[in-house]
Amino acid sequence: QNIDGLEGQCTDLPREKVVAVHGSMDQASCEMCGEKGDFDEFCKEVEEKIKDISKSDDSAPEISTPILCKMCGCATVKPSIVLFRSNLPREFYDRAREDLPTADLLIVVGTSLTVSPANTLVYRAPSTTLRLVVNNEPVGTRLGIQYGPESSRDFFAQGFCDNVFLELMDHLGWLKDIAHDKLPEASASLLRERLARASAEKNNVLRS
Numbered sequence: 001q002n003i004d005g006l007e008g009q010c011t012d013l014p015r016e017k018v019v020a021v022h023g024s025m026d027q028a029s030c031e032m033c034g035e036k037g038d039f040d041e042f043c044k045e046v047e048e049k050i051k052d053i054s055k056s057d058d059s060a061p062e063i064s065t066p067i068l069c070k071m072c073g074c075a076t077v078k079p080s081i082v083l084f085r086s087n088l089p090r091e092f093y094d095r096a097r098e099d100l101p102t103a104d105l106l107i108v109v110g111t112s113l114t115v116s117p118a119n120t121l122v123y124r125a126p127s128t129t130l131r132l133v134v135n136n137e138p139v140g141t142r143l144g145i146q147y148g149p150e151s152s153r154d155f156f157a158q159g160f161c162d163n164v165f166l167e168l169m170d171h172l173g174w175l176k177d178i179a180h181d182k183l184p185e186a187s188a189s190l191l192r193e194r195l196a197r198a199s200a201e202k203n204n205v206l207r208s
């Protein structure tokens with residue numbers, strides 16, 4: 001649901017494995033004809049053609065001129081994000097229909113689960129799909145997620161995403177597999193701390 005494109009910057013996950021439900025700030029496309037433009041070229045055109053209202057870029061033009069679509073010629077090229085009340089990408093519906101029925105595990109991370117249709121995935125998953133909610137507070141009870149001992153398929157990991165996933169990676173023995181040179185500094189620093197702690201604990205065990 002995030003539009004920052006961060007996952008593309010810090011993982012080697014192939015683009016086709018990610019469905020950007022609300023679009024992504026790291027791509028540009030034409031609202032009129034759907035043509036996907038070259039993103040670097042789009043950024044260059046923004047620098048050259050759009051005035052800087054923050055007045056921090058001296059080289060920005062005094063007045064803006066439209067960025068035109070190479071395909072249809074309309075001035076409707078913008079970052080590929082889904083604006084409020086606009087349609088979600090077709091791919092979201094296709095993937096939900098084809099992938100959800102075979103999902104063993106649905107991980108819900110850092111969301112209020114109040115925005116439809118993204119939040120419908122929670123109850124459209126088969127009743128055999130385990131659901132893990134990683135969040136600071138419980139969400140989605142109105143969508144059927146159950147918290148507490150009575151729940152047989154829902155699990156709640158309370159806390160910040162970075163901390164919870166480090167914990168999970170640690171349990172799975174995957175800590176060293178995370179490419180920390182690509183992580184944002186805040187996450188990389190948490191990972192370094194965790195690795196140092198794990199190595200200290202190992203040394204203590206060896207000594208005793």
Ligand SMILES: [Zn+2]
Pocket residue numbers: 030031032033034035069070071072073074
């Ligand atoms: Zn166009």
